[in-house]
Amino acid sequence: MRTLIAVLAIAALAGCAKETTRYGDARGVETVTNQFGSTDLQMIAESMARSMQDTSVIKSGNLPVVTVQEVRNKTSEYIDTRAITDSIRSELQKGGKVRFAVDASAMNQQVDEVKRQQQSEYYAKETAVQKGQMVGAQYRMEGNITSIVKQNQGTKDVYYKFNLQLWNIRNGLLEWSDEKEIRKTTTRG
Amino acid sequence: MKLTWIPVVVGAVLVVSGCAAKKGFEKGGFAFGCPIGEQKVGSMGDLVKAKTVSEGKRTTIEATEIRCTMAGDLIKIDANLNNDSSSVKRVSYKFRWINREGMRAWEEESWKPLMLYNNSNTMVTAVAPTNKAVDFRLILMSQE
Numbered sequence: 001m002r003t004l005i006a007v008l009a010i011a012a013l014a015g016c017a018k019e020t021t022r023y024g025d026a027r028g029v030e031t032v033t034n035q036f037g038s039t040d041l042q043m044i045a046e047s048m049a050r051s052m053q054d055t056s057v058i059k060s061g062n063l064p065v066v067t068v069q070e071v072r073n074k075t076s077e078y079i080d081t082r083a084i085t086d087s088i089r090s091e092l093q094k095g096g097k098v099r100f101a102v103d104a105s106a107m108n109q110q111v112d113e114v115k116r117q118q119q120s121e122y123y124a125k126e127t128a129v130q131k132g133q134m135v136g137a138q139y140r141m142e143g144n145i146t147s148i149v150k151q152n153q154g155t156k157d158v159y160y161k162f163n164l165q166l167w168n169i170r171n172g173l174l175e176w177s178d179e180k181e182i183r184k185t186t187t188r189g
Numbered sequence: 190m191k192l193t194w195i196p197v198v199v200g201a202v203l204v205v206s207g208c209a210a211k212k213g214f215e216k217g218g219f220a221f222g223c224p225i226g227e228q229k230v231g232s233m234g235d236l237v238k239a240k241t242v243s244e245g246k247r248t249t250i251e252a253t254e255i256r257c258t259m260a261g262d263l264i265k266i267d268a269n270l271n272n273d274s275s276s277v278k279r280v281s282y283k284f285r286w287i288n289r290e291g292m293r294a295w296e297e298e299s300w301k302p303l304m305l306y307n308n309s310n311t312m313v314t315a316v317a318p319t320n321k322a323v324d325f326r327l328i329l330m331s332q333e
Contacts (some may be wrong), residue, residue, distance in 0.1 A: 028297040029281050029332060048284045049324050059261040071323035094295075 024176070026123070032143040034145075034158050034184040036079045044162045045087035047180045052088075052166060057139065058097050066092075066166070067101045067137035075147035075160070088164070101137040112135070139175060140167050156186045223257035223266070224324045241327050242285075248331035249273075249279045250305060256326065262320040268313050268327050270304035272319035276288055279304050284315045286322035294322035 030037045056066055068089055071081035082105075092098045101108045117128040143164035150157045159181070166176040215222075220230040223240065230236045241252045254269040272278045283301040288294035295318045305311050306319055317325070 025300075027283075027297060029300045029302045039299065039302065044303055046299060046301075050318065053263065053318070054260050054265070054316050061261075091318065 031184075033155055033181075034186045035077055035158065036075070040160065040182055041084055041087065043182065044084055044180045045091060048162070048164045049088045049091035051178040052092065052164070052176055053095055053097060056164070057166065057175045061097070063097065063099050064139055065099045065101050065135055065137045066139045066141055068103045069142040070138050071143040071145060071162075071164070073145055075145055076149065077147070078111060079145060081145060084162070085143075088141075099135075101135055136169075138169060140169055141165070141169070142159075154188045158184045160184075197224050216296040219257075220254050223255060224264070225323070240325065241264075241329065244330050245313075245333070246331040248278065248280045248329050248333075250278055250329060252327055252329070253310070260316055262323065264322060266315045266325060266327075268315075270303070270305060270311050270313060270329075272307060272309055272311075275307050276308055277304060281330050281332050282313060285326040285328055286317055286319070287324040287326070288321045289323050291324075293294050295319055300330065 026038070027042060027097070028039075029037045052058060068085050071085055073081050079115045089100055093100060114129055114131065117123050118131070120128075132134045143162065143163065144161060144164045148159045160183075162182075164178060165174055167173070168175050198239065203310065218224060218226055220236050221233065223236060225236065225314075228239050230239060237252050237255055240255050250270050250272050252268050253271045254267075256267045260267050266284070270280070270282070281302045283298040283300050285297070286294040301313075303311065303313070313327075315325075
């Protein structure tokens with residue numbers, strides 16, 4: 001009988017548990033789990049963009065044209081590396097010292113639009129873009145993210161290393177490279 | 190007789206110019222390379238006080254030294270954070286960038302978490318995201 005009352009009481013309490021939703025600080029430190037999170041993404045993007053701005057290629061003020069290539073995810077978890085490179089690109093673009101050429105993933109859309117303008121009779125010929133006008137990138141940006149995970153009964157330690165490189169497409173020289181390391185440790189109890 | 194004064198005059202000019210050079214080493218409106226505007230900054234302590242802000246939960250971590258330089262047309266900052274307690278401390282920090290008109294020159298940065306060992310110092314470095322940023326504040330918040 002007592003067990004039944006206890007079970008009913010717990011069920012009633014669980015039913016009454018009020019759910020609340022609040023807006024939070026999108027740029028606050030997030031430590032819900034030790035998986036790759038928003039703070040890691042923001043820290044990496046900010047650190048890489050600022051470091052790249054400090055390199056001679058960018059500081060020269062020649063508005064280098066860069067294309068974004070893949071950041072390979074070599075960790076065991078799913079990470080949207082495109083979100084990282086998008087943030088880096090936004091920060092650099094806003095800084096006004098770099099221009100970005102259309103990258104491989106957006107090339108189909110770019111070509112489709114050029115074709116659409118050329119082939120459609122609805123566009124004025126003088127405003128429709130011509131073939132062969134796109135600007136080729138001088139530099140390409142690519143990188144890797146790797147992780148080392150160690151775990152025992154009470155502790156889980158995750159180490160992330162994000163490496164980004166800026167390669168000169170013409171001569172194949174590595175113009176800039178930097179890394180950001182992050183360590184997160186979760187302990188139980 | 191008059192010629193004996195020449196070395197004295199030359200010496201005096203050299204001393205004065207030497208002093209002038211030393212005084213003029215720092216541009217007006219700057220202290221330790223950092224922009225200070227009209228503020229009176231006579232020491233590193235004054236500069237740290239002027240440039241550091243605590244938000245949210247207060248931390249015992251203190252900035253003890255801030256130095257600035259120019260990386261091209263961007264301000265570059267080195268700030269030394271000190272944990273003089275006997276325990277490991279966790280803090281988060283960010284820089285706030287200010288333009289010539291005293292308004293935000295860039296969107297709010299993300300908080301960056303940092304761990305400091307007991308009785309230790311850590312140097313945090315930042316480069317301004319834009320040349321419109323002519324001043325800054327270092328913001329600290331406890332993560333304990």
